[in-house]
Amino acid sequence: MLISITADPLDPQPFIEHVRRDESGAVALFLGVVRSSNLGRRVLHLEYDAYPQMAEKKLRQVAEEIMTRWPISDIAIAHRTGRLGVGETSLVVVVSSPHRREAFDACQHAVDRIKEVAPIWKKEVWEGGEAWIEGEGQPTLHPE
Amino acid sequence: MKATVKFFAAFHDMTGRRELDLEVREGLTVSELYHDLRARFPRLADYGGSLLFTVNAEYVPADHALHDGDEVAFIPPVSGGTHAH
Numbered sequence: 301m302l303i304s305i306t307a308d309p310l311d312p313q314p315f316i317e318h319v320r321r322d323e324s325g326a327v328a329l330f331l332g333v334v335r336s337s338n339l340g341r342r343v344l345h346l347e348y349d350a351y352p353q354m355a356e357k358k359l360r361q362v363a364e365e366i367m368t369r370w371p372i373s374d375i376a377i378a379h380r381t382g383r384l385g386v387g388e389t390s391l392v393v394v395v396s397s398p399h400r401r402e403a404f405d406a407c408q409h410a411v412d413r414i415k416e417v418a419p420i421w422k423k424e425v426w427e428g429g430e431a432w433i434e435g436e437g438q439p440t441l442h443p444e
Numbered sequence: 445m446k447a448t449v450k451f452f453a454a455f456h457d458m459t460g461r462r463e464l465d466l467e468v469r470e471g472l473t474v475s476e477l478y479h480d481l482r483a484r485f486p487r488l489a490d491y492g493g494s495l496l497f498t499v500n501a502e503y504v505p506a507d508h509a510l511h512d513g514d515e516v517a518f519i520p521p522v523s524g525g526t527h528a529h
Contacts, residue, residue, distance in 0.1 A: 349453045351517055354501035419498070419519055421453035432454040432520070 302376040303359045310389040319374040324396035328403035332391030341426040348381045351419040362413045370406040372397040445512035458487040475506040
């Protein structure tokens with residue numbers, strides 16, 4: 301299991317290598333990437349702010365939850381902070397498992413849970429304005 | 445007793461600070477603390493019931509009472525990509 305909160309650019313390859321096992325017939329990779337437009341606005345860049353100690357703890361809890369619930373081999377989660385331009389990777393989730401279905405399901409569930417519980421926020425900066433994007437989902441109290 | 449408040453994201457913008465050390469009275473709850481801070485930082489928004497609180501990096505209920513040395517942060521709804529699709 302590998303959890304990382306970093307201001308450095310995210311390269312998925314080391315995370316793939318970290319979770320891969322000889323028993324793993326499947327490695328599912330999700331990348332969250334900054335897109336060029338949102339709600340009809342042309343996005344210039346995003347700024348991610350995190351409560352680092354808590355975010356790391358919550359990402360670890362999500363990873364442990366996923367490991368308990370699915371028969372996967374390993375999982376790695378990395379979230380970037382700071383200023384990200386269009387096309388840059390903000391989130392990496394990689395899951396390895398013997399068979400593909402568990403890898404897909406666990407990876408998707410992990411991404412959903414990260415959005416729910418991780419104290420990480422994004423500010424969208426577009427031409428002529430900026431706003432902290434507050435999601436629909438709210439963290440659950442005492443999610444563990 | 446003392447408490448440290450950390451300001452992230454919108455709270456950082458609204459207060460211009462990352463962190464604040466405060467002298468607080470024994471038994472002060474996290475929601476009372478936020479109320480007091482709004483008097484000092486008028487730009488702090490009234491989130492009503494949707495504001496969440498953490499103490500020492502764990503979510504706590506609004507009526508959670510502070511202890512000496514606690515680290516407090518306020519959490520608006522977490523960023524989600526869902527509504528932006």
